[in-house]
Amino acid sequence: MTKVLRKIASSAVLATAHVVTGVRGVWAGCAPSSEQRIYFANHTSHGDFVLIWTALPKAHRANTRPVAGADYWTKSALRRFFVGDVFNAVLIDRNAPSESRGNVLAPLIEALNEGHSLIFFPEGTRNTGEEPLLPFKTGLCHLARAAPHVPLVPVWIDNIGRVIPKGEALPVPLLCHVTFGAPLALQDGENRDAFLARARDALLALRSRDGGDE
Amino acid sequence: MTFDSPMLYLCTGVFGVLTLATATERVLFRRSKGEASPMLQNLKERIDSWWIMAMFLTAAFLVGRIGMVVLFAIASFLALREFMTLMRTRRGDHWALFAAFFVVLPAQYALIGVDWYGLYSIFIPVYAFLLLPIVAVLRADTQAFTRRVAELQWGLMTCVFCVSHLPALMSLDIPGFEGRNERLVAFLIIVVQGSDVLQYVWGKLFGRTKVAPTVSPSKTVEGLAGGLASATLLGAALWELTPFSPLQAGAMAFVAALMGFLGGLVMSSIKRDRGVKDWGEIIRGHGGMLDRLDSIVFGAPIFFHLTRYWFTV
Numbered sequence: 152m153t154k155v156l157r158k159i160a161s162s163a164v165l166a167t168a169h170v171v172t173g174v175r176g177v178w179a180g181c182a183p184s185s186e187q188r189i190y191f192a193n194h195t196s197h198g199d200f201v202l203i204w205t206a207l208p209k210a211h212r213a214n215t216r217p218v219a220g221a222d223y224w225t226k227s228a229l230r231r232f233f234v235g236d237v238f239n240a241v242l243i244d245r246n247a248p249s250e251s252r253g254n255v256l257a258p259l260i261e262a263l264n265e266g267h268s269l270i271f272f273p274e275g276t277r278n279t280g281e282e283p284l285l286p287f288k289t290g291l292c293h294l295a296r297a298a299p300h301v302p303l304v305p306v307w308i309d310n311i312g313r314v315i316p317k318g319e320a321l322p323v324p325l326l327c328h329v330t331f332g333a334p335l336a337l338q339d340g341e342n343r344d345a346f347l348a349r350a351r352d353a354l355l356a357l358r359s360r361d362g363g364d365e
Numbered sequence: 366m367t368f369d370s371p372m373l374y375l376c377t378g379v380f381g382v383l384t385l386a387t388a389t390e391r392v393l394f395r396r397s398k399g400e401a402s403p404m405l406q407n408l409k410e411r412i413d414s415w416w417i418m419a420m421f422l423t424a425a426f427l428v429g430r431i432g433m434v435v436l437f438a439i440a441s442f443l444a445l446r447e448f449m450t451l452m453r454t455r456r457g458d459h460w461a462l463f464a465a466f467f468v469v470l471p472a473q474y475a476l477i478g479v480d481w482y483g484l485y486s487i488f489i490p491v492y493a494f495l496l497l498p499i500v501a502v503l504r505a506d507t508q509a510f511t512r513r514v515a516e517l518q519w520g521l522m523t524c525v526f527c528v529s530h531l532p533a534l535m536s537l538d539i540p541g542f543e544g545r546n547e548r549l550v551a552f553l554i555i556v557v558q559g560s561d562v563l564q565y566v567w568g569k570l571f572g573r574t575k576v577a578p579t580v581s582p583s584k585t586v587e588g589l590a591g592g593l594a595s596a597t598l599l600g601a602a603l604w605e606l607t608p609f610s611p612l613q614a615g616a617m618a619f620v621a622a623l624m625g626f627l628g629g630l631v632m633s634s635i636k637r638d639r640g641v642k643d644w645g646e647i648i649r650g651h652g653g654m655l656d657r658l659d660s661i662v663f664g665a666p667i668f669f670h671l672t673r674y675w676f677t678v
Contacts, residue, residue, distance in 0.1 A: 173446065173647065316456045323462040324442070326450040326645060 153236060160237045168198075168205045172314055172327035176206030179357065180333030181304060185211045187268050188334070189303045191291055193284050193354060194272035195312035198322070202308055203270050204238065206329040213239075216262055217270040220245045241269065245276075256293050263298045270306075273350070279317040284355055287347045295337040295346065302334035303350065307357035330357045371605045375551060379419055386412045410650025418648070418657070422554065426547050431478065433532040433550065438474040443654040444524035445470065447644040451636075452516040457506025461497045465517055469493045470525050477529055480536040489526040494518050523632070523662045524655065530665040537669075539608045539676050548606040552614075553621055553668050556600045557661045560622035561629075563599075564592025581633045589626060596622035608676050617671065621664040628663025 168174050176183065190203060200217035207215055217234075221242040224234040234240040241262050247255050259269060275288035295303060309328040315321075332353055337346055390409050394401055401409075425432035445466065454462060469489065476485035498514045534549045568588025576586045600618020604611040632655065636644065645653025 173443075173645070175646065310450065313454060316459055319459050321463055323449075323459060324446045324466050325454075326446060 156232075157236050160233065164201055164233075164237065165205055168201050171322050171324045172198075172202065172311065173324075174202050174205050174327045174329060177328050177330040179330050181302075181331055183208045183211070183331075185214070187263070187266060187301050189263075189269045189271055189294055189298070189301050190215070190306045190331075191271045191273050191303060191350065191354065192306040192308055194274050194277050195279070195308070196277065196315050196317075198311045198315055199272065199308055200238065200240075200270050202311055202327055202329050203306055206331075211268070214266070215268040215270060216241050218243060218259060218272070220276075222246055241267075256290060256297070259294060260297045263294070263301060268301075269294075273347075277317070279312075283358060284351060287351050289343060289347070291350055292337070292343045292346050299337060302336060304334050305332040305350065305354040305357060306330065307332070307354060307359075309359060328359070330359070332357045372548065375548075375555075375603075375606060376423070379555070383412070383416055383419060386415070407650050412650075414648045414650050422551075426551070429547070430532070430535045433535055433547070434474050434478045437528055437532045438470065440654055440658060441470055441474070441525045441528045442466070443647060444528065444644075444658055445520055447647075447653045447655050448520040448524050449517070451639040451641060451644070452520065453509070453513070454516075455506055455508065455513060457504035457508075458501060458513055458517065460504060461501040461517060464500055465493070465497060465521055469497075469521060473525055473529050474532070477533050477536070482533075482536065485529070485533065489521050493521055497521075524658075527662040527665050528658060530669040531661070533669055534672070537673055537677050539672075540678055542608040542676075549608075549672065552600070552603055552606050552618075553664065554661065555603065556596055556618040556621050557625040557664050558657075559599050560592050560596030560618075560625055561660050563595045564588045564626070567591030567595070577630055580630050580637065584626075584630075593619065593622050593626070608672075617668065620671065621668050624664040624667050625660035629660045632659035632662065 185208065192199060192203060200219070204212055204215065204217065217238055217240045219234055219238075219240040219242055221244050224230050224240065224242060234242070241258050243255055243258060245255075259271075262269060271291065271294065273287040273291040274285040275290065276285070278285045291303070294301075307330045309330070310325050311327050314323060314325050314327065335350060335353055341349075390405070390412055393405055394409065397405060421436060425436040449462060449465075473485060473488055476488055497517055501510070501514060501517075531550055531553065534553070535546045537546060537549070539546070564584070565588065567590075568583065568585045571587040571591065572585030574586040575582060576584050576589050597615045597619040600621075601611045601615030603618075604614035607614050607617075609617055636642065643652030644655035644659075647654055648657055651657050
């Protein structure tokens with residue numbers, strides 16, 4: 152029963168994403184593949200991981216898990232169903248006290264060890280301001296250290312912030328692109344800040360400018 | 366739709382031309398020995414897409430009026446989505462945009478579906494044009510207000526209002542032409558799209574003088590003249606499909622093709638202004654839905670009203 156529901160729900164999400172955003176994956180820096188990867192992307196809307204998920208090759212979707220904030224996504228039964236059953240997300244506790252910070256990423260590392268790919272938003276929260284990209288939290292660097300064999304793929308998501316701006320319940324149809332850049336990895340002796348800056352630049356470099364406010 | 370000889374000739378003609386095009390392209394591909402030029406590759410994609418478009422149109426024609434209304438409503442939706450993506454919308458436009466896509470667009474096509482001429486011919490230029498700025502002003506964002514309102518209005522005008530005049534042709538009451546109105550739609554589409562292709566061919570063969578170098582560098586005077594002349598002849602040759610005499614059919618075709626060219630120029634300068642080459646990428650080889658519709662956008666309402674004025678009761 153849940154399996155059927157899950158299937159219907161995921162098809163509905165895919166269909167909605169296509170009708171509203173006509174989403175297209177642009178594989179600028181790497182080819183679509185089912186190898187294990189960590190996709191890290193800009194975060195402006197709850198639609199973000201849906202778009203990345205839609206742009207991935209079908210065979211790769213079931214094995215790719217978005218990382219989502221437990222505080223938001225466990226609030227209602229419907230949210231729990233989508234995030235848990237449909238997208239099989241890895242939930243993290245963003246409000247954990249600072250002394251247990253080290254453990255916050257433990258579920259992610261476990262998922263990586265099980266061979267899953269991840270969709271990760273290194274800004275840590277949705278960006279609703281004027282800046283195109285917030286400074287990265289340290290999480291991406293921890294992941295890179297914990298799983299040095301997994302390529303980190305920057306993914307720029309266009310326009311979705313215009314499709315569902317903050318505080319709006321209903322989407323308007325505008326075209327979105329999901330641009331996949333060249334994979335990067337933590338280099339020997341590279342310190343945390345240098346790595347985060349490099350990763351952030353790689354993501355910003357994928358940004359295109361069409362439409363939207365100037 | 367009545368399937369008598371002119372309609373049969375038409376289907377045979379259209380699919381015959383496509384078969385010929387595909388056959389030619391295959392021969393060229395074989396000659397290129399796996400090293401097809403980008404132009405040939407694009408030609409192949411364009412022809413393949415034409416097959417798909419021709420099949421969608423044929424299906425809509427077979428269903429009749431409702432099929433036509435639904436097909437062009439979808440085309441309008443896709444075109445408006447491309448258009449508004451390139452415009453500089455702000456958060457304050459959200460409700461107005463939502464209303465444009467999910468209220469105005471379906472309402473326009475519903476009015477055409479129920480054949481309410483008095484309302485569908487003014488619904489967008491009067492009601493939507495006045496109501497959408499009101500919806501926008503409720504959000505109290507005055508930054509670039511005039512520009513934002515105008516961009517949304519022009520998007521609705523071109524992508525929805527103008528395009529909806531193709532299925533609206535189905536409702537014209539032409540004495541002695543009852544039950545055959547879909548032929549007018551076919552006539553207009555064939556003449557305008559034919560004119561595009563013929564302008565391209567004439568331009569490639571004899572093009573020397575650019576006609577609008579800053580707006581559309583690939584268009585030439587020779588292409589334009591040859592294309593318009595041959596589209597006029599094509600229209601006259603198709604007179605049996607229409608309620609027009611051969612001379613009238615040629616004149617109608619000329620007007621439609623000329624409006625197609627001028628409308629294409631206008632839509633091109635909007636693209637240039639926004640710094641893009643194509644509106645989108647939904648139709649392989651052609652670009653976006655608007656890249657295919659742009660020439661029909663300006664022709665459709667003019668063709669509709671000329672026909673309505675001169676040929677209906």
